[in-house]
Amino acid sequence: MADVLVLGPHPDDIEICAGGLVLSMIARGYSVAGVDMTAGESGTRGSPEERRAEALEGGRRLGLSARECLGLPDGGLQNDSASRDLLINAIRKHRPRLLVAPYPMDHHPDHARTGALAKDARFLAGCAQIGPQEHAAWRPGRVLFYPSREVLEPSLVVDVTDVFEQKLEAVRAHRSQLHQPASNEPRTTISAEGFLSEIEAQARTYGAQIGVRFGEAFVVDGPLAVEDPLPVVRDKGQSVYL
Ligand SMILES: [Zn+2]
Structure with missing residues (x-):
């Protein structure tokens, strides 16, 4: 069981796009589990074995309580019933209150389809007669969608200032994907020398919107229930807006 999946x-992707959220929640005592939809076997750089070892190391640096891979095809993810069943089973197994997934309008088809799968599987996992019967029905409360390179209008920005260096350490676990001067493998967006600076720039941009140094942005698939709005409207950067 995990509070967040x-x-x-x-x-x-978990480290790059939501590593700060994961670290922040674990620091508050919540348990967070991770599911990789694919093993990244179609990636331009790194073998599946390297990528599996890097994922385990990244998960260890984040403090994930569990990390599993559904083994779906990299570059060919589909929102079909077989894939939904795998995700429904994972949701029921971990019983999270919150699901975190890519923004469904992401430019990368695998990201967009993971977002759509998350939205559908969140609902269907709560329908007892649907999907695998290995675990009891369970429906997470909401999905938080994260952007990768898109600039979106966030529903909320999480202050990840205190854990930002830890997040970068978790990203660095994916050595095969990042810049290595001696590597002869083809260049990719992530292997460019300035990629970690881009992550920092993105975090600074979203952080500035809530008056903190580093932030991660999310879009929520429905309203959040808030009993006391004051703690979430605080602005650490300025005491007064005029
Ligand atoms: Zn990705």
Whole structure:
């Protein structure tokens, strides 16, 4: 069982896109589990074995209580019944209150379909007669969708300032994907020398919106129930807005 279940289409997405949220929640005493939809076997760089070892190391650096891989095809994810059943089973097994997944309008098809799968599987996992019967029905309360490279209008920004360096350490576990001067493998967006600076720039941009140094942005698939709005409207950067 986990309080939060985070989905990544590929083995490095949880760290890159939601690593700060994961670390922040674990620091508050919540348990967070991760599910990689694919093993990243179609990636331009790194073998599946390397990527599996890197995912385990990244998960260890984040403090994930569990990390599993559904083994779906990298580059060919589909929102079909077989894939939904795998995800429904994972949701019922971990019984999370919150699901975290890629933004369904992401430009990468695997990310977009993971977002759509998360939305559908969240609902269907609560329908007892649908899907595998290995575990009892369970429906997480909401899905938080994370962007990768899109700039979106967030529903909420999580202050990840205190854990940002730890997040970068978890991202660095994915060595095969990142810049290595001696590597002869083809260049990718992530292997560019400035990629970690781009992560920092994105975190600074979203953090500035709530008056903190580093933030991670999320879109919620429905309203959040808030009993006391004051703790969540605080602005650490300025005491007064005029
Ligand atoms: Zn990805």
